[in-house]
Amino acid sequence: MTTTRPWTLAERSARMNPSVIREILKLTESQSIISLAGGLPAADLFPVEAMREATARVLHDAPREAMQYAASEGYAPLREWIAAELASHGMAVDAAHVLVTTGSQQGLDLVGKVLADPGSTVAVESPTYLGALQAFTPYEPRFLSLECDDEGVLPEALAASKARFAYLLPNFQNPSGHLMSEGRRVAVIEAAQRAGVPLVEDNPYGDLWFDAPPPPPLAARWPEGVLYLGSFSKTLVPGLRLGFMAAPAPLYGKLLQAKQAADLHTPIFNQRVVYEVIKDGFLKEHVPAVRARYAQQRDAMKLALERHLPPGCHYVVPKGGMFFWLTLPAGIDAMALLPEAVRRGVAYVPGSAFFAEAPTAPTLPAVAAPQGGAAGFGAARHPAQANTLRLSFVTVDAARIERGVALIGALLRETLEAQKKA
Amino acid sequence: MTTTRPWTLAERSARMNPSVIREILKLTESQSIISLAGGLPAADLFPVEAMREATARVLHDAPREAMQYAASEGYAPLREWIAAELASHGMAVDAAHVLVTTGSQQGLDLVGKVLADPGSTVAVESPTYLGALQAFTPYEPRFLSLECDDEGVLPEALAASKARFAYLLPNFQNPSGHLMSEGRRVAVIEAAQRAGVPLVEDNPYGDLWFDAPPPPPLAARWPEGVLYLGSFSKTLVPGLRLGFMAAPAPLYGKLLQAKQAADLHTPIFNQRVVYEVIKDGFLKEHVPAVRARYAQQRDAMKLALERHLPPGCHYVVPKGGMFFWLTLPAGIDAMALLPEAVRRGVAYVPGSAFFAEAPTAPTLPAVAAPQGGAAGFGAARHPAQANTLRLSFVTVDAARIERGVALIGALLRETLEAQKKA
Structure with a gap:
């Protein structure tokens, strides 16, 4: 229990530490370096004109309703739209069971609040989405990292977990980029049902497929056992x-x-504007444009990696989403190399941030040290995760991707050379 | 621990129950009755034209920045504006210590998350804001109701509380309408400092004064011991x-x-739009118009209450805000009378909803029973609170206020007559 008179902090707050990624991003933003560290979508693809029209329409048609308090459940037509959209992916969802959230990050917070007791086991993929670890952490669960391969979580690991719930990202996972195969989905659901482990399925990237749409969501196969999050x-x-x-x-x-306790409701203005944008099929034209751009940059990064990485690196070419996930030769510590990479003009996210047992802030200059010490969430990195890193291919153009990856490749080659000599 | 296979709910969720007020509001919305139950501001005063101009400007000047991910702290110019505004009320606040939240309801959630341990004492006014009880409840504190009079909380009650923190609304409190006097503020701060009890000061209504601005905030008198919430x-x-x-x-x-774990950041579009609306002094003209309207309707309700209430009712005429708080003659149960009031065409909020020990849903037709049973938050009403109710004067015009209060007055007179006969 931390006391700074007259304040006493809740014990759970000792586990709440700054996001490693946000600290890295702050550093890279302040310098003119090639950042492959970001998790941001490409802003030049934002549908500015459609947003202009939609806001004008909302402020013309229903200005007062759009600015007044509203239902905690969300805007009814938007919930209907979401239910219909999910139905097109094979999920039989009643709009009455759709809850609009303030970003899907809030969905994760609500999941933690309603499902996680202190000490209860929450199973996560290995690696997993850092934001989910941050959202669940204040509710003090015990994280259990489930073994994964290139097709996703191993069903036997899930079955053995005895978890309160398992948190899975089957589509182009952040950070691994992995797509859970059709066969794996079947096996995962079977294992989860057999073991009585319910699933929280997070799907922010499912629509960003490059070659073919992903298989139907887990929630389509086990409606009563899967809580689905979208964005x-x-x-x-x-x-x-x-x-x-x-x-x-x-x-x-x-x-x-x-949800009601957390923020009463998600801004109704935002809900009405987005509904105005999407209600007549806008996303059917817009999302393919996003896909095309991201696919092109995925290709550029693939080419650059083939050209510049030293032997001994492993990665799966992502079939969608925003990220490449690299496993480097054993003995290379991506966190330790980051300051030198940044000095040379390129940034990435060290993979250790994405493991439940891992996150610690890198010792970068100008990056604040994590507050609250090494308790829980901030515990020591697992050495087996040190040789991984995440690269985003969406906000940097092909030429800069090539340059950035070349810088990383050179740094890795030099590091391997120095290791050989030592 | 509730289990609905395969799901197991967190123990804290047993305490999380539907808002009594939201359930009442749902009922009243579906009928053509005079609702004095609402807590909504008057929508016809919303500055639609200013909002139109501001959104157009944001979408012209910085559309992509307004739609991209943003800093968890909030939009820097807005934080500067807030710090300057608070300075004008006597608070020496660095913008670096301003956090923009998704409504001040989220501020309450963050306060609970960071400060309240299970079983720790959180002291609240009696009555207090229901939304705060809802926000704090998932963190499982023990609520301690502090005795209050018409000037606010009693300093000796605060000093004796030994609370982790005390949650206070000094300005035109919801629901009581009370304004904490200058002298009481001095005494409360002295008592809090002496007892080492820090304060969470919630001030949504402070600008809505009718006669004279309220005294400076508690935070101006004890910067390191008061966490201030605004909206x-x-x-x-x-x-x-x-x-x-x-x-x-x-x-x-x-x-x-x-905050970061809860929703990454408050919608940056909303922050930029509001900043565009207010940055050149808009509120200096707008808020007086809101004040004038609310003051006029406060007067209408005062007149109606004088005309229609039976003897033995107590209320303080509010000097700002949105609410009258009525204490009825002993033996009258406002919750029990509500169904008949609604049948006759008027709604109010029974006061028992606003006491930490109290909230239960009324047994109205078509109102869902609270889920999760009587645990914690849903415990039995304190009988001493049964004869209180809250009336809002802001969304109903003077004529309907007169009619609504007349209906309530008649119902109370009849009830008292019946009691005398029995």
């Missing part, structure tokens, strides 16, 4: 903070009450 | 969900991390 951040814009969840009926009431 | 919901519009907190330095980092 408009990657298909439209993130700055309006609009996400949603589709919850099994027995959970909906409590999630709604948690 | 644009009552001075501008609530539907954009824009609030803020000014936190003592040792708390800021943890609150920021809790």
Whole structure:
């Protein structure tokens, strides 16, 4: 318990530490370096004109309704739209069980609040989304990292977890970029049902496929056992903070009450504007344009990696999403190399940030040290994760991707040479 | 622990129950009755034209920045504006310690997350804001109701509380309408400092004064011991969900991390739009218009109450804000009378909803029973609170206020007559 008179902090706050990634991003923003570290979508693809028209329409047609307090559940027509959209992916969802959230990050917070007891086991992929670890951490669960391969989580690991719930990102996972195969989905659901482990399925990237749409969501295969989280951040814009969840009926009431307690409701203006943008099929034209751009830059990064990486690096070419995930030769510590990479003009995110047991801030100049010490969330890095890193290919153009990857490749080659000599 | 296979809910979720007020509001919205139950600001005063201009300007000047991910702390110029505004009220706040929140309801959630341990004592006024009870409840504190009089909380009650923190609304409190006097503020701060009880000061209504501005905030008198919450919901519009907190330095980092975990950041579009609306002094003209309207309707309700209430009712005429708080003759149960009041065409909020020990849903037809049973938050009403109710004067015009209060007055007279006969 931390006391700074007259204040005493809750014990859970000792586990809440700054995001490693946000600290890295702050550093890279202040310098003219090639940042492959970001997790931001490409802003030049934002549909500015459609947003202009939609805001004007909302402020003309229903200005007062759009600025007044509103229902905690969300804007009814938007919830209907979401239910229909999910139905097109094979999910039988009643709009009454759709909850609009202030970004899907809030969905994660509500999941933690309603489902995680202190000491209860929350199973996560290895690696997993850092934001989910941050959202769940204040509720003090015990994180259990499930072994994964290039097709996703191993069903036997899930079955053995005895977890309160397992948190999975089957589509173009952040950070690994992995796509859970059809066969793996079947096996994962079977294992989860057998073991009685319910699933929280997070799907921010599913629409950003390059070659073929991903298989149907896990929630389509086990409606009562899968809580589904979605987002408009990657298909439209993130700055309006609009996400949603589709919850099994027995959970909906409590999630709604948690939502009400958290911020009363998601800004109704934002909900109405996004609904105006998307209601007549806008995303059917817009999302393919995003896909095309990201696919092109994925190709550029693939080429650059083939050209510049030293032997011994492993990666799977992502079939969608925003990220390449690199496993470097054993003995290379991506966190330790980052300051030199930044000095040379390129940034990435060290992979250790994405493991439940891992996150510590790198010892970069001008990056604040994590507050609260080494308790829980900030514990020592697992050495086996040190040789991984994440590269984003969406906000940097092909030429800069080539240059950035070349810089990383040269640094890795030099490091390997120096290791050989030592 | 509730289990609905395969799901197991967190123990804290048993305490999270539907808002009594929201359930009442749902009922009243579906019928053509005079609702004095609402807590909504008057929508016809929303500055639609200013909002139109501001959104157009934001979407012209910085469309991509307004739609991209943004800093968890909030939009820097808005934070500067807030710091300057608070300075004009006597608070010496660095913009670096201002955190923009998704409505001040989120501020309450973050306060609970960072400060309240299970079983720790959180002291609240009696009555207090229901939304704060809802926000704090998931963190499982023990609520301690502090005795209050018409000038606010009693300093000796605060001093004796030994609370982790005390949550106070000094200006035109929701629901009581009370204004904490200058002398009481001095005494409260003295008592809090002496007892080492820090304060969370919530000030959504402070700008809505009718006769004279309220005394300086508690935070101006004890900067390191008071965490201050503010909101644009009552001075501008609530539907954009824009609030803020000014936190003592040792708390800021943890609150920021809790904010990041909760929803990454408050919609940057909303922050930029509101900043565009207010940056050149708009509120200096707009808020007086809100004040004038609300003052006029306060007067209408005062007149109606004088005319229609039976003897034995107590109320203080509010000097600002949105609410009258009525104490009825002993033996009258406002919750029990509500169904008949609604049948006759008028709605109010029974006062028992606003006591920490109290909230239960009324047994109205078509109102869902609270889920989760009587645990914690849903415990039995304190009988001493049964004879209180809250009336809002802001969304109903003078003629309907007169009619609504007349209906309530008649019902109370009949009830008292019946009691005498029995």
